Amino acid sequence: MVLFIALPIASVVVQSLFVQHEQVMIEVENCGPFKCETVIQADPDATAALRQSAPLGKYNALKTYTNRNHLAFDELSNIWSTSKTLFGFVSGVYNLPFYKALFFTLTYTFLVAPSVLILGLFIALGVNRLPQIVKGPTIFASLLPMIVTPLIGSLILFWMVDADGIIGATLQLIFDNPDLSLKASAPLTWIMLIIYGIWHSTPFAFVVFYAGLQTVPSDTLEAAQIDGASRWQRVRFVIVPYMMPLAIFILLMQLMDGLRVFEPIVGFSASAKATSLSWIIFNDLFGNAKLYGSAAATSMLTIIFVCIILTPVLIRTWRDFNRKGI
Amino acid sequence: MASSFKNKAPLLTWFATSMVVLWLLIAIGPFIWTVWGSFKVQGDFFSKADWRNAIYGVMTIVETGDSFTGNGYHGAWIEEEFWFNVLNTTVVVFFTVTISLTMGTLGGYALARSGFRYAFWLLILALIFRAMPHITLVSGYLLPFFEWNVWGKLSTTIVVLVAINQPFTLWMLHSFFLNIPKDMDESAMVDGCTRFQAFRHVIIPVMWPGVITTGLFSFLLAYNDFAITSMLLSSENQTMVPRIASFLGSVREQGNVMFAVAAVVSAIVPLFFLVLFFQRQIVSGLTAGAVKG
Numbered sequence: 132m133v134l135f136i137a138l139p140i141a142s143v144v145v146q147s148l149f150v151q152h153e154q155v156m157i158e159v160e161n162c163g164p165f166k167c168e169t170v171i172q173a174d175p176d177a178t179a180a181l182r183q184s185a186p187l188g189k190y191n192a193l194k195t196y197t198n199r200n201h202l203a204f205d206e207l208s209n210i211w212s213t214s215k216t217l218f219g220f221v222s223g224v225y226n227l228p229f230y231k232a233l234f235f236t237l238t239y240t241f242l243v244a245p246s247v248l249i250l251g252l253f254i255a256l257g258v259n260r261l262p263q264i265v266k267g268p269t270i271f272a273s274l275l276p277m278i279v280t281p282l283i284g285s286l287i288l289f290w291m292v293d294a295d296g297i298i299g300a301t302l303q304l305i306f307d308n309p310d311l312s313l314k315a316s317a318p319l320t321w322i323m324l325i326i327y328g329i330w331h332s333t334p335f336a337f338v339v340f341y342a343g344l345q346t347v348p349s350d351t352l353e354a355a356q357i358d359g360a361s362r363w364q365r366v367r368f369v370i371v372p373y374m375m376p377l378a379i380f381i382l383l384m385q386l387m388d389g390l391r392v393f394e395p396i397v398g399f400s401a402s403a404k405a406t407s408l409s410w411i412i413f414n415d416l417f418g419n420a421k422l423y424g425s426a427a428a429t430s431m432l433t434i435i436f437v438c439i440i441l442t443p444v445l446i447r448t449w450r451d452f453n454r455k456g457i
Numbered sequence: 458m459a460s461s462f463k464n465k466a467p468l469l470t471w472f473a474t475s476m477v478v479l480w481l482l483i484a485i486g487p488f489i490w491t492v493w494g495s496f497k498v499q500g501d502f503f504s505k506a507d508w509r510n511a512i513y514g515v516m517t518i519v520e521t522g523d524s525f526t527g528n529g530y531h532g533a534w535i536e537e538e539f540w541f542n543v544l545n546t547t548v549v550v551f552f553t554v555t556i557s558l559t560m561g562t563l564g565g566y567a568l569a570r571s572g573f574r575y576a577f578w579l580l581i582l583a584l585i586f587r588a589m590p591h592i593t594l595v596s597g598y599l600l601p602f603f604e605w606n607v608w609g610k611l612s613t614t615i616v617v618l619v620a621i622n623q624p625f626t627l628w629m630l631h632s633f634f635l636n637i638p639k640d641m642d643e644s645a646m647v648d649g650c651t652r653f654q655a656f657r658h659v660i661i662p663v664m665w666p667g668v669i670t671t672g673l674f675s676f677l678l679a680y681n682d683f684a685i686t687s688m689l690l691s692s693e694n695q696t697m698v699p700r701i702a703s704f705l706g707s708v709r710e711q712g713n714v715m716f717a718v719a720a721v722v723s724a725i726v727p728l729f730f731l732v733l734f735f736q737r738q739i740v741s742g743l744t745a746g747a748v749k750g
Binding site for chain 2: 390
């Protein structure tokens with residue numbers, strides 16, 4: 132019994148230790164300058180080879196966090212003092228890589244999540260009205276965009292919106308502009324990525340809502356009908372409140388997925404126009420120049436960021452569990 | 458909904474149906490388009506002149522003499538040795554699913570029967586692993602892996618995938634085993650079974666629905682992963698998805714894009730059949746999280 136419990140948990144613990152190991156190293160960076168130097172000397176064997184590939188200095192104290200590629204405090208204060216208007220400040224901040232990525236990640240998350248919710252609910256309501264025979268195939272077709280590998284799904288859409296692909300070429304015809312390319316302009320790239328996100332995530336919302344619709348008590352619906360509620364009022368005042376817990380669940384999942392958006396940026400080759408936090412880490416680690424310090428700093432910032440967003444959820448789950456326990 | 462009211466609003470029915478049809482077009486259209494186009498040459502699939510070329514294959518007839526061509530597949534599978542990546546994916550996915558299911562069923566059963574409420578901590582762990590971008594975890598793994606010289610091997614990737622998957626697998630199977638009444642294995646043990654015999658003869662026969670659902674999600678995680686496999690595998694033994702990504706990086710000469718298209722279609726096919734056969738389990742797995750979480 133103990134072994135059954137211990138084995139999987141141990142594997143998880145061992146794995147989680149590695150991440151903490153990384154965190155410990157970062158904490159070493161955080162300490163004062165004199166202390167940090169002694170730590171480097173005490174622990175040179177582990178990273179001797181790696182330091183060659185990262186000559187800029189892994190143990191860079193807090194500077195890794197504050198340099199231009201991350202939080203960029205110096206640049207921020209500089210922009211704040213030089214720019215006259217708020218717009219100037221914002222556009223100055225936008226040129227810093229970390230904030231650019233943060234900005235895109237947040238925009239993506241907070242545009243995709245609500246759209247997915249609304250679209251999913253409407254599709255679920257629509258499918259619910261269909262005759263029984265076609266429901267199965269409909270659900271089957273709807274599942275595909277979600278099940279398919281994100282990178283592959285984004286590639287499929289990317290080839291379609293390519294300047295020579297079907298949608299890209301059609302758009303060029305419509306706007307009568309042979310140079311129109313979705314890849315070339317930043318706003319269009321963002322829109323493309325967000326549309327991909329909606330396409331990819333709507334099936335999840337749809338399936339959950341559809342399953343929820345099957346459990347809506349028909350008594351309540353009939354009671355609402357007898358009271359003279361119109362179709363829309365029934366949806367608005369009976370179904371939507373009933374679906375609220377499901378909506379929160381979907382929203383939570385979408386927040387998590389949105390915050391780690393990564394594959395579509397690779398698939399759409401959109402890194403010049405839109406970067407996300409995950410993409411920055413990937414870019415630091417990929418290729419020959421392995422910037423572990425930089426990647427680790429971004430990872431830490433991302434983890435802190437995710438924790439901040441997840442804390443209310445965790446507190447709520449904790450409370451729910453305690454309530455159930457009593 | 459009350460069935461007597463269904464036919465009272467033809468306009469609404471019409472609207473709802475057309476919306477669903479539109480959604481279906483958006484959902485599945487790109488797949489049909491790409492599968493169809495993968496049998497054409499690049500001049501058709503990326504046709505500047507007329508998009509209908511991709512349907513009828515005008516350039517394909519000119520170049521190959523037939524309106525369908527398997528050149529893309531031939532190039533991808535044989536010239537670019539995509540079959541080797543498919544083999545790697547099979548190995549990684551098979552072992553990830555097997556290991557995480559074995560540990561998941563044994564561990565989940567033990568946790569469910571031990572009485573103490575682990576569910577909360579499992580759920581929290583699963584949530585955290587779900588919320589963390591996998592790439593942040595990878596940036597933690599990479600350094601020790603280089604030190605130990607285990608980087609780039611399939612087995613390392615399998616271990617990492619299992620570890621990331623394990624909290625979720627445990628949590629799902631744990632809540633599944635909680636639903637199997639305790640009386641069943643207790644009565645088996647009253648009849649003289651040991652704990653393990655009770656598990657072997659009583660629990661295993663009834664646990665398959667839960668195991669299949671959980672296995673499906675482990676499969677999807679291992680199959681769809683890009684961040685972990687692309688970072689942890691050396692270019693000699695890449696799996697399918699990072700391999701397709703590196704197709705993109707290679708030169709976009711005539712025909713090469715079609716290799717990538719063919720590879721993408723090849724990678725979709727298993728998923729297509731997966732959804733076809735296991736639709737019910739996938740739906741129930743997705744909604745189980747919603748109802749219980």
